Amino acid sequence: MQARCAHPHVLGWDEAIQQGLSRLNSKKIQLRDWQRSVVDSWRDGKDSFVLSSTGSGKSVCYQLPAMISGKTCIVVSPLISLMRDQCEQLVEQGVSACYLGSAQPDKMVHGRAMSGEYLLLYICPETLVKICDSLWRLHHEQGKVCLLAVDEAHCVSKWGHDFRPSYLDLGRAFQQLHDGPRGAIPVMALTATASPPVREDVMKILRLGSSRNGDMFVCLNSFSRPNLCFTVHHTNMDNLQCLEKDLAPYFEYAGDPTLLMKGDNRIVAGIRTLREHTVPRARPISTYVPRMPESNSRGGSIIIYAPTRNLVKLIAMKLRKLGVSAEPFHAGLTKHHLHKVQQDFMRNKCKCIVATVAFGMGINKPDVRLVVHYGWPQGLEQYFQEAGRAGRDGEEAKCALFVDFRGVPSLLPSQCDEERRATLQRGLTAVFLYAVRLNRCRLQQILSRLGDEAAPPCRKCDVCSQGQQPEQQLGKEAATLLREVHGKGGETWDRGTWQEAVSSWHKSCPSRSVSFWRGLARLLLEEGVLEDLHAPASLLLPFGAPRVTEEGTTFLGRWDADQQNTTKMLRPEADMLV
Template sequence: MNADASAMPARRAWYSGGMSQSALDVLRHVFGYDAFRGVQGEIVDHVATGGDALVLMPTGGGKSLCYQLPALLRQGTAVVVSPLIALMQDQVEALRQLGVKAAFLNSSLDAAESLAVERAFSDGALDLLYVAPERLLTPRFLSRLERAHIALFAIDEAHCVSQWGHDFRPEYRQLTMLHERFPDVPRIALTATADAPTRREIVERLGLEDARQFVSSFDRPNIRYTIVSRDDGRRQLVDFLRDRRRDSGIVYCLSRKKVEQTAEFLVAQGFTALPYHAGLDSEMRAAHQRRFLREDGIVMVATIAFGMGIDKPDVRYVAHLDLPKSLEGYYQETGRAGRDGDPADAWMAYGLGDAVLLQRMIEESESGEERKRLERRKLDALIGFCESTACRRQGLLTYFGEPHAGDCGNCDNCIAPPRSWDATVAAQKALSCVYRTGQRFGAAHVIDVLRGAETQKVFQFGHDHVTTYGIGKELDAKQWRSVFRQLVAGGWLAVDVEGHGSLRLTSASSALLKGETTLTLRAETEKAPRRRESRNAEVLSDLPDEAAHRFDALRRWRSEVAREQGVPAYVIFHDATLRQIALAEPSDLDALAEVQGVGAAKLERYGRDVLETLIGG
């Protein structure tokens, strides 16, 4: 671990006064790639020559390289500010596999380990030092920074600076002092999740007004987006997971209780499922996280306390059993799937109860009215996204200010376009029944009245005598739930959170009730969504049989090496690299060195073992 950091040899600078090697040379030699992706090259050039930058790039787009490579090109040590212990550890281990001198400082280290890392930093023996913002802001560490030779500051997860964002960290607001105390050190702030207001706040709070902004596409074309109407969430989840037992994935739930119940249910169904939430003791959380990072086929059932910054590239799906709090949250959480660029799924089961619960949480929070208004708008945008009949990718990207033509071919609405129907009469019946029952009840009871159900509650309140009793028998309960969900989403009905989720009419209801306007709604599908084969199976199906056998052999070898070293398998080699090796079938080290992702350090460390595995496989 980091305790031996002080024993590291003094680092070799790629720039010695002037440029001694180009950025492409370092990219090839250290990281094993021949070309930059997208705007990576421009960013690296800008920061390496001393410029400040704000980088907005999707998860899996290669943000880390945008500061890791300039760190090797500039004299001194790059200080990377990150709030994420797991991400620090993963990235440090991955960098060490590349032969880069990296270490981290956070609460996972004991006093002796921390002191060793600090000494290595002071001695100039590190290329990169990852540090939590709380540690960086201490007088003791700031004093050490004053005496060190700093190559650059990288502020990762920069959206944490926004008090209106979904992951506000108050310490981030103080990071503007880096520019004030170290005006000549370049800074690069990076995030994968920031709408226009959040971007403006990052610039303002971090003093990046003069920084060059690099905004990549937010599109993740390898992710398939699917949203289903929740009927029996657990059964629907099992149907979704049935052919994905070999895949690693995350299932998000809103509450700790639901996390534990869902994990227990999945275990009973034969899945390897682990719970993760802030209520578990730290040792259990750490153990579950290690298993998820290092084993295949693990289902991590979690609250949003898990996953942010997890660097695992081969998460093949992210499922939501509850509605997230915003489209930013949804984008970030689903973005944890398919970081390696291979096919992945984002699946969500959504019901009206989600909207009611989240609205209640907003109203009962201690936030000021301005914050509540913002959260209501974000929730409305998310509900509208769920109910949309248009291309999911188009709706998601439009929210982040990026135009998209639609018809992506890789979301539920594009693969199987939903039917729509003239729901004017049904909506009038629904609104009338809400009114006739006193605007005091939730959707379930109103649906019972519409369908003429003989329940104790209907008789107790005398609702078997209202004029709307039994006028909606033409639709089943599932279809009526869809109608009410869409009426709420469209603003025709409102949820009275203080009235325990009761429905009430809105100002828009009148025109619909009077027949002054018509209403078209999304039709509830009658058949279950078509099940997809495992995304890993899809990846393997792209390989010829012999190459697929070699790929499996390489994965088994990688797993053994990772277990021996106590590290996640993907820090040895990504699946994409193993797949290229399996296809190319290199016969010697020179040929292996040509494969993307095989840098000099990994070639020296693993090259002969890889060639032997290919022969044996």
């Protein structure tokens, strides 16, 4: 059952909520309507599925029941670093919280947790399955469990971008916890990024509502982050010298002006930004601080994501050499180092983290003013989640994606089944099309992928700011491509076929790049003058087995008969312009 408004209040319920908020040290925070509805559904013993944007306050929905009831809320979370960070923040607020798992240094914590001493118990799915019997006793014998919460619930689904196989065992484990004299425990699944198929998968795997004859509450809040400005930029990923040019506008000199040597700065929008000294000289860390180019505002923090550990290391070394307080963060570093870096970042001792996807899920730092992806992300949903680390305080923030349009995203796990590989490939295709499309608002594209087709344009991304590309007459190029496809009669194309065709097209159109032809083929498929009999083997190929349609044959006939008066007006996309 999907509810759209808050449940009727019962006497004393408002006071209980205010007391709970006070225990969270959030007395001044008023629950939003959707948060109130979620907490009301818990009060009524219902399972719930909560979909709401990053930074909107999902954690309050499962923390508040523990504060109100005085019982333990068991929170399933995917990452040790995420659990540790959330526990530290709660403890600082005076809330009893702990996490269990191999990284827990205090062996006494487990016993205290199983006696119900903690209001918030964070646990990874593998550990939950192992100690399911102890949790059963905590609920059915001691009566000290109020809620089972699954944070980052998209990890449950094979269709999700962060799928974790261990999450598949949660449905069975929850059922085991439900079976007993005290009956079922309410389950709350929460996520900021889940397309309609992912939502359905999560509800099915976690068996939401199954112990209550299907009675559950579904909260589909807005994904939109109107304070974020999304931009996409082409860069040469083969030339790291482009790194300074790309990142320079986001850092401003904040050191002693007398130490700024001649030739040490370059002017970007009238501001001194980072550049190496022309004379070798040691430079103190934190000489440069984050800055937003359009507003000229200073301060805040920056997260830079890169697809590989080597690139993370190179970017961090480059920035540190230039005086930026930057630290690398990836799974190849020691746990002690990663914990220290994360603490330094949260406490503003480190202003910039350069990371792989090992960093960022659930990181609650309100003043991140910029998230940069330097290289292709692994999917559009994952990109939105990682970019969503920016602007959690509601203030303006930027999300900049730097990619090389001459290539395509191709980073896939080495070991996964065909179904999972196909899902990940669709994610790569979605993020590629997001980057090259110049005819639709960036935020609209993301929200559409997540199932929200009604979102208005953001009015601030690069597409909204710059407007659509003007149409170009591409009749000659279209005829050249269509004739080649027609001559092959619908046969399957592999990389060799594609490379051979591009070489022949280059003779008649020498100024056109490989990426131009790939983009043109994509536009002709969308125009309906081409059709594809089966999907291509990779994003490097625009089609698998193309065939010229009747409309395409008509165009070719007109072109051959009268080139001067036959047009094919198309709006080039980003990869066609490099």
